[in-house]
Amino acid sequence: EAGVTQFPSHSVIEKGQTVTLRCDPISGHDNLYWYRRVMGKEIKFLLHFVKESKQDESGMPNNRFLAERTGGTYSTLKVQPAELEDSGVYFCASSQYLSGGRNEQYFGPGTRLTVT
Amino acid sequence: AQSVTQLDSQVPVFEEAPVELRCNYSSSVSVYLFWYVQYPNQGLQLLLKYLSGSTLVKGINGFEAEFNKSQTSFHLRKPSVHISDTAEYFCAVSWNTGFQKLVFGTGTRLLVSP
Numbered sequence: 001e002a003g004v005t006q007f008p009s010h011s012v013i014e015k016g017q018t019v020t021l022r023c024d025p026i027s028g029h030d031n032l033y034w035y036r037r038v039m040g041k042e043i044k045f046l047l048h049f050v051k052e053s054k055q056d057e058s059g060m061p062n063n064r065f066l067a068e069r070t071g072g073t074y075s076t077l078k079v080q081p082a083e084l085e086d087s088g089v090y091f092c093a094s095s096q097y098l099s100g101g102r103n104e105q106y107f108g109p110g111t112r113l114t115v116t
Numbered sequence: 117a118q119s120v121t122q123l124d125s126q127v128p129v130f131e132e133a134p135v136e137l138r139c140n141y142s143s144s145v146s147v148y149l150f151w152y153v154q155y156p157n158q159g160l161q162l163l164l165k166y167l168s169g170s171t172l173v174k175g176i177n178g179f180e181a182e183f184n185k186s187q188t189s190f191h192l193r194k195p196s197v198h199i200s201d202t203a204e205y206f207c208a209v210s211w212n213t214g215f216q217k218l219v220f221g222t223g224t225r226l227l228v229s230p
Contacts, residue, residue, distance in 0.1 A: 003159075004159070031216060033216075033217065033218075035218075035220075040222075041222060042120075042220045042221060042222045042223070043160075043206065043208075043218075043220040043223075044220070045217040045218065045219070048216060048217055055216075056216075056217060059217070091159070091160065093160075095216070103216060104150075104162055104165065105162075105216075105218060106162075107152070107159045107160035107161070108159050109157075109158060109159035110159060
């Protein structure tokens with residue numbers, strides 16, 4: 001079974017440009033999460049999809065970030081326009097069950113975003 | 117706000133020595149606890165989890181952790197480390213109410229030397 005995949009693995013863009021990150025969850029996983037780790041800090045939650053619906057987007061930093069999950073399959077996270085403080089590693093995770101916080105989240109390798 | 121504290125940012129240890137990585141959390145409700153590991157250039161991999169039942173949880177690669185509710189701790193231990201255990205370790209918490217998100221600590225980098 002394929003794990004969670006993310007594309008690209010690295011992205012270097014200039015301030016003001018747009019970047020789109022993609023996440024393909026494990027097949028059959030209804031829950032999809034985005035997290036971000038800024039250098040030296042903790043991994044922070046961004047948002048949670050259940051199928052195609054946003055269940056919790058309390059961690060999205062501002063309206064420059066737009067997440068979508070078309071058809072409840074893969075998800076994209078667009079940053080427009082990118083700022084220097086957006087640099088970091090963006091992780092995607094997916095899980096199968098929705099019963100409190102018991103579900104095990106499977107993480108992708110992350111996308112390292114560098115904004116110069 | 118709920119939080120997770122990993123006091124040690126880096127733990128150097130010699131091969132075959134025991135190790136303990138500390139994790140404390142703040143919460144007024146029941147929690148689920150996780151340890152994840154990130155090897156160089158890889159994603160996060162679940163080491164072990166505490167959902168309920170026995171407070172001593174065994175995970176992969178010889179790791180174990182003990183849930184201590186009174187001290188709100190979930191320390192990770194291994195009796196004898198290998199060079200291959202060199203990685204970054206993250207403690208994470210989720211709550212059995214509300215949404216499913218994980219709250220992570222800042223991570224502890226375990227450096228095992230010969």
